[in-house]
Amino acid sequence: MRLSSVLIIAITFVAAAAVSVVAANFSVKLIEETSEIGVRDALDDAGATWAEVQADGLTVTLAGTAPSEADRFAALTTAGTVVDAARVIDGMEAEVADAIRPPRFSAEILRNDAGISIIGLIPTSTDRDIITDRFAAMAGSETPVADLIETADYPAPEGWEDALSYALVAMEQLPRAKVSVNAGRVAITAITDSAKDKLALEKSLKAAAPPGLRLMLDISAPRPVITPFTLRFIIDEDGARFDACSADTDKARTRILNAALKAGLSAQGRCTVGMGVPSPNWAQAVEQAITALATIGGGSVTFSDADITLLALEGTDQDTFDTVVGELENALPEVFALYAKLPETQAPDQGPPEFVATLSPEGQVQLRGRLSTENLRNIADSYARSRFGSDRVYTAARVVEGLPSDWSTRVLAGLESLSHLSNGAVTVTPDKLTVSGNTGSTDASGQIAALLAAKLGEAEDFEIDVTYQEKLDPLASIPTPDECEAQIKAITDASKINFEPGSATIDASTLGTMDDIAEVLKVCGELRLEIQGYTDSQGREEMNLALSQARAQSVLNELRARRVRTSTFEAKGYGEERPIQDNATEEGREANRRIEFWLIRPEPSAPERQTTLESIAETSDNGAQDGTEDAAGSNASEPSEDATE
Template sequence: MPTARRRLSTSLATIVILAGGAGLSWVGAEAAATYLEDRAARDVTQVLAAQGHDWATVEADGLLVRLTGTAPSEVDRFRAVTQAATVVDAGRVLDRMTVASVEAMTPPEFTIELLRSDRGISLIGLVPASTDRAAILRTLRLGGGEVTDLLEAADHPAPEGWDAALSLGLQAIEMAGQSKVSITPGQVRVAALAADRADQGRLEAALRQAAPADLTLDLQIAAPRPVIAPFILRFAMDGDGARFDACAVDDEAARDRVAEAARSAGMQALPDCVLGLGVPTEDWADAAVAAITAVASLGQGQVTLSDTDVALVMPAGVDRARFDMVAGQLEGALPPAYRLEAQLLEAEAAPVPVAFEASLAPAGSLSMRGRIADAQMRQAVDSFARSRFQVAQSGLQTDPQVPGGWTVRVIAGLEAMDALQSGQVRVTPDMIALSGVSGDPHATDRAAALLSDRLGAGARYELTIGYDRRLDLALGLPDGEDCVARLNLIMSESEIGFEPSRSSVAGDPAPTLARFSRAMQDCAEFQIEAGGHTDSQGSEGFNAELSRSRAQAIVSAMDEAGIDTANMTVRGYGESRPIATNETDEGREANRRIEFRLLSPHPVRSEALPAPVVVSGVTGEIVVPPPPDGPPPAMAGAMQGPRMPPVMGPVMPQAMGPMLPEAPAQMQGPQLPHSRDASGMVPMTVGVSEEFQTLEAREESLRVPVLDADPATPRPGARPASVAGRTGAAEEPTDE
């Protein structure tokens, strides 16, 4: 029995020991597995957090590591898996991550591209579903032409700034001709081609005025380069330094070369060369650089390039040998198509006391006085002046002693006045002085080119032309009436009100003041009255004072907002000027208003116009080749320029019968135009730039030759007897 009991005890002990060992092993295994899982999860989490993948969640399941979460993109998901594989074996990483939908995160980019051509308008792009596409097409079809709709719609809300940009873009495509308009929320980009510089300024001004303050407007409006004829460049050096009186180039490379040559000659300022069409040859820049270098080598003088004619003019006092050497070098450096005329001026002679003066008023009326050759030339000058200006007074006097070519100089002076809005010209035998004000920043260049084209070489001139930006059509500045209309429109659309029977402003005036500020940027120089008006409720004196106080409150608010109100005045009209009946609420509401009125159309200048630069020079010669049969007779010593045929009288037979009276001289050739054509353009002037013979030469042509009889002169035979008898019966014989 004891043996059996001992054997049972041993078995039970063995079982207990084995069970305890197994239990301890299981507990140890669980602890080890948990430790490994926690460590793997912790290590992977730390690595992902260090790389910025905080969106990922790490779960450990035994030896496996499960990654969950929503990755911003597929790239981020792949990077998270790669980083986890650096901590644990890649085979133990389970990818349970998802990628966020791109469509759900990024709204569509709404845009419209409008392209306008001669065939019509096309639209392409993506718009919100709420956009009224039918209204857009109706608006575009009002301008005529075919409209091609290639728009697509997306069911997303319209972003901020979309409606304002769409409205401005439709206005832009209607204003511009051939253009491309790109519309995005809060931004409009306009690329267009204007007819000329003035049209470019008007279009840019209109678009900027129509653009809201919170919208970005990108304008890329270009104007074609002007056609310059003659293509002219004039460089001069004197005691005041080096300068350009006129500068025309065909491209940017030529402009850079000319500017570099001018800097080498000592010119400090950057030349304002005009890029234009009409260059006579491709090597214009070579000729210009050579001419500038020639003047710089002499240290004074002037050179003029007019198309392919080059005139080098040096003042008296330059060494003749040095002048001849430089002129020869310049002639050799010029391209083959260019012709050089070099002139060294002699000492100035005493001026002839003959003058012609003309004054152009700002309103456009012209007054003339001075000397002219004869009645025919006076009629020619009058006709030319009336074709260009409104002639208010013509006090021209005939003077046969005027120098040759005088009429051509007078016509040239009047023609140069086309560059002015107001001013005067004085023509003397040795100088044409033009002064005045113009709205063209290149008026001096225009006047110099006109004088050079009309007079040829050797004519001295002095130009004193000031620039007034108010007269520049290219800037599109408003006049006084436009300014007042803008202010009244802003006031009518504003939400500014007043407390009942008080002058205190009710409502938020900031938006209206912001519009006032933009409108007054180019209008502060005009005298404008802010007038207050009320309805008929209350006494007349109270209403007058109330209206004045309210108008003053508006002007004071404008002044506090930084708007220049120095030229604005205030007046209260009370109930004296109603615009509607005071019997209804609507009428009384309309009568309670602030109205702006223009006091004077002339701006008040706070600063004087910049002093004009005096430009003096000598015109370049335009060489006219002689006809094949040689130069015309008896005119070689006269002034350069196209010539008129000589005035010839009738050829009378030799002394037979009584002397006939001299026939009046008739001016040959076409006559001057007297008026503008239907298009408003001044027709080409023909017949006034030709040189005419002097009065003595014309009189010589009109004389009838008388010859004395000699023994060889043929004589009539004896009369028939019948004729002699009748004559003897009728007359008494006389003795000689």
């Protein structure tokens, strides 16, 4: 049956309509994609990567948050260059303008005998009354507190409260000081009564500083008062040397040491700069006396304030001695008085009577030889027991007649000299007193010389042969924080701290390692130390982090059990962070399961940090040919704070 012509025409029109609809949809889709891609590319090229583009038919919608109104308008303009501006719909927002930049909060605290004053700008959130009450309690009721603080209603910056709290604690130890407080930083300028007090104060302030606080210390100690002002220079068969040396200024010290070098001093000379000089012409007089001693060929010259004793060597030519001494007497500045002596040459005999006191490295003291009276023997024994301990003294001296009248003075002066040594001996004869031995004090020789010059008088001959040994010095023998850190690393490298599988319990086989670390820390004293725990990458990250924290805490507890002071230690777990080897191998995972000990060092300020980064970059460029970096070494900068400075 044939279709009618009407039906054929209808079908033709329907087909044409369908084709038209499909073509229209395809055209619209093509326009949408072309418009969206074109606008997006144009915005990316213009740096407006924050803008979002959505095409819907012939319209293009822009969304997102512009950094500013100017950036929003620029984005609209850029889109209008790709499609007709009438087709662009603005759905963007602009960020709210930044608030006014907060001020720089700081405070200056000054404390002296006149009172306490504080000036600066602090946040309103800081309790001003607490600050003034703390200072009022420090100053007392009769000392004024000047409150010149201003406040600003802005949030306290990070590190401000810690810095201010630390400054309040520090001021309690500082009767004369200036403290500058900034967020995360405290600078202290103070003065102490002695070098010993300075070391103790610096140690106390560093130990009290919280982690992350940058602490700047400028603690000074006044020059010591030297009484009597003493100098002793010797030239003999052993060469030229100082037993004691004092100077009133750095310039005078240089002048004295130069004169000694010309006279034959070969070792590095040490001269203490202090107060109490009897004359501003001290350096001139010392220089002349040393030159005179070198001219006559040797002996000793001793200054005790303005009194000078010059003892020539036995056998010195009499004419030379008289000439040099005469010239020296005429050249010496006013105030100074010279006593010169040329010993007479004596025939050998069986030897003079003597008294000897010895101090062993273990602290045992033995007294032997001759004493003039029973009373002197009792006094010497009692004095030695009071100085060295009643159970450490053995007296084997005998009483004889015919000893010099000043024998008791010389014996007791010798015992007092011995107390300045760690070990050594004192020998007393009618003509000389000799002190020899080792000490851990750099000032021992000078102190002994001053003591003997004061006790024996200007005309007496004595000899000091005292050697300073750093290992005996209680301060110099303490390793630095960096040395302590290196010693602990050497121990853990040689014998790793292991734990029972999946546990924070330290394996019994490595408890000896903990003993070794504890011994090092006991010698090092107070350190700001972070004990870091690490795991491998097996297991869940949260569980690894908790396990590493528990293991670090377990190590800290073991140190406490070994009586190590851990008040400045921190235990922190880092989980599977910072692997030092590949976790894909068993050996790598074993290496990554570890405990590390790192000093907590202060973080640098922005300028310091930039300088450090530039230095590291320059070092890296220069050392690119040196091989790969030690993986463990990269962690050295991770802790937040030295100590020490």
